[in-house]
Amino acid sequence: MPETKTETIKAETRTEFGKGAARRIRRSDKVPAVVYGAGNEPSHLTLPGHAVMMAIKNGGSNALLYLDIEGKEVLALTKQVQADPIKGFLEHVDFVEVKRGQKVTVDVPVQLTGEPHPDALVVTENATVSLEAEATNIPEFIELSIEGVEVGTLIQASELQLPSGALLLDDDEMLIVNVTHAPTAEELEEELEEAEAEAGIERDESDEEAAEAESEGDSGSDSDGEGDSEGSSEEE
Known part of the structure; x- marks a missing residue:
């Protein structure tokens, strides 16, 4: 897979830290980030939110980005992305600095x-x-x-x-x-019944089962009624 040169993303050096500062950064549609590696101290940055999100979306979990840090172009490999689980916006990104040809x-x-x-x-x-x-x-x-x-x-x-x-x-x-x-519908039903039995769950009687039981009960009542009628007739 040949290297694809992407647009270099302009980074700003971050001087404010903490939750309050991170919230202010995100409210301005930017993302707090850190770049590790290459034997240097970690670089704490602020990046444009939309550009970084699109780069990660297009490049996947191991997206490779070019960052312009105070005039120096750094090749950065995405290592960890924290995103809001509901709204999806980026909360923080960790990168590691790499060199062309370096094995990772x-x-x-x-x-x-x-x-x-x-x-x-x-x-x-x-x-x-x-x-x-x-x-x-x-x-x-x-x-x-x-x-x-x-x-x-x-x-x-x-x-x-x-x-x-x-x-x-x-x-x-x-x-x-x-x-x-691939299990059949019958096999899935059997597995579900077994799991419910092991868990001590009793199923409510279905409408069809209730109707069938009622039908059988009515049939038995009719039969008993006929027997009683015959018995009283003989006694008379």
């Missing part, structure tokens, strides 16, 4: 493509893999085709197609995908 360790998501066999249920056992790759050649994701896979298929980490120069750090036999039998 990253966790890369596995993206499944295609449709399995109709009877198959695809279970993702591990959604990410750990790689060593050049800082400027980190894949946004690793694509894995599950087109037509059948029940019993096991796909291990060693079977993933990695980008050139990348090294898998996880165990070759680490299970990525396990293809099992």
Whole structure:
């Protein structure tokens, strides 16, 4: 994957710290951030919120950004992103400074493509893999085709197609995908009933079951009534 040069993001050196300062930064549509690494003291920065959000959105969890820090261009790898769980805006971003050609360790998501066999249920056992790759050649994701896979298929980490120069750090036999039998509606219902029984949960009688029980009760009452009528007739 060739390096893609993106627009350099202008950074401002941050001199105010604490929750109050962070709130003021975010109210001005900016993001507090820290850049670590390269043997220097951490750089505390303020970045334009929209530009950083779009860069991370386009580059994924390991987005590579160019930051202009007081006239010096720094190549920064995204390491941790804190976002508001409800509104989604960025609260804080940690970066690590890297050099072109430098090897870094990253966790890369596995993206499944295609449709399995109709009877198959695809279970993702591990959604990410750990790689060593050049800082400027980190894949946004690793694509894995599950087109037509059948029940019993096991796909291990060693079977993933990695980008050139990348090294898998996880165990070759680490299970990525396990293809099992897709349960039928009846099997799901049985499992639910068993789970409820183990938990001591008693189900309310369904309308159909209540109607059926009532019907059987009415039928029994009619039969008993006929017997009583015959008995009284004989006595007369």
